[in-house]
Amino acid sequence: MSYSILIVDDSLPMRSVIKRTLKAAGYGSSDMLEAANGKEGLDLMHNSWVDLVITDYNMPVMNGLEFIRALKQEDLLKDIPVVVVSTEGNTAKISEFMDSGAAGYITKPFTPESIRDLIVSILGEVDYEEDLDDGDDDFDF
Amino acid sequence: MKKILMTAMMTSISEVMETMFFLPVEPGPESTLAQKGMDTDTLAGCINFSGDASGSLVIVAPRTLVGEMAENFMGESIDALTEEHFSGTMTEMLNMVCGNALSKIESGRPFELGIPEIVAPLEKFETEVFTFVATTQSNMAVLLQIDRYIDSQIGQ
Numbered sequence: 225m226s227y228s229i230l231i232v233d234d235s236l237p238m239r240s241v242i243k244r245t246l247k248a249a250g251y252g253s254s255d256m257l258e259a260a261n262g263k264e265g266l267d268l269m270h271n272s273w274v275d276l277v278i279t280d281y282n283m284p285v286m287n288g289l290e291f292i293r294a295l296k297q298e299d300l301l302k303d304i305p306v307v308v309v310s311t312e313g314n315t316a317k318i319s320e321f322m323d324s325g326a327a328g329y330i331t332k333p334f335t336p337e338s339i340r341d342l343i344v345s346i347l348g349e350v351d352y353e354e355d356l357d358d359g360d361d362d363f364d365f
Numbered sequence: 366m367k368k369i370l371m372t373a374m375m376t377s378i379s380e381v382m383e384t385m386f387f388l389p390v391e392p393g394p395e396s397t398l399a400q401k402g403m404d405t406d407t408l409a410g411c412i413n414f415s416g417d418a419s420g421s422l423v424i425v426a427p428r429t430l431v432g433e434m435a436e437n438f439m440g441e442s443i444d445a446l447t448e449e450h451f452s453g454t455m456t457e458m459l460n461m462v463c464g465n466a467l468s469k470i471e472s473g474r475p476f477e478l479g480i481p482e483i484v485a486p487l488e489k490f491e492t493e494v495f496t497f498v499a500t501t502q503s504n505m506a507v508l509l510q511i512d513r514y515i516d517s518q519i520g521q
Contacts, residue, residue: 234480235453235456235457235460236449236450236453237435237438237439237450237453237454237457238453238457240439240441241385241438241439244439244440282460282464282478282480283480284480310464311460311461311463311464311465311468311478312464312468312478313464313465313468313469314467314468314475314476316475317475331465331468332385332460332461332464332465333380333381333384333385333461333465334384335384
């Protein structure tokens, strides 16, 4: 099963790490879209279908919380699950994300397993043999 | 208060460096950048924070160490990395270290992080005393600056 996954983070290295983690988790055949902030992510979602969004919180222009709130205002986008990956680890901030409609939350620094487990719980298991065939995964769980 | 914050930062540096960059670290002595030979060929980043205490965290690392971190972080060979990867690795490390550290501290109001930035040149830090952290082959320098405290338990 192939998905379209949007990664929203102002850090190019972090977007690379999340992509690599998703590939290693079996989502190698999925489309990976990237945006550097919430506004870019929103613009992209107006033009491309997305099954899942993974977003940072602390970004310039439009942060992760503003991005989620904007998504939830739009009928066509409001049901797309959003996972927040952020350094903001305090309970009040996490509650704010979840109350705004986030489907899950992962605190940085994270392990590949924590991302995989949460994404699988949202999108479902993938066919590992099929998805690992793209050959450029370089770490294992 | 500064001691509590600094302890949390050092614990966080260890967690972030080992979890995300696969580099063990060991706290070292305090010194100026020049005394440790870290005033050239380095990359420096800064992140501001506010909450019960407001201030900034500055980290300076040799470019060779940042390259090693970027390679480990992204699983790419150094030849494939651009300046954006180097600066992005430094700012993301600062973001993770500071956010992770502040989440460990109980405070009256939640800490907010600024957007991490690359700092250059380093002249304004030449008299500052940094805490050094040793990795496998080099050191990085850490400076915690507190601008003000809000009246609460954390400032006692």
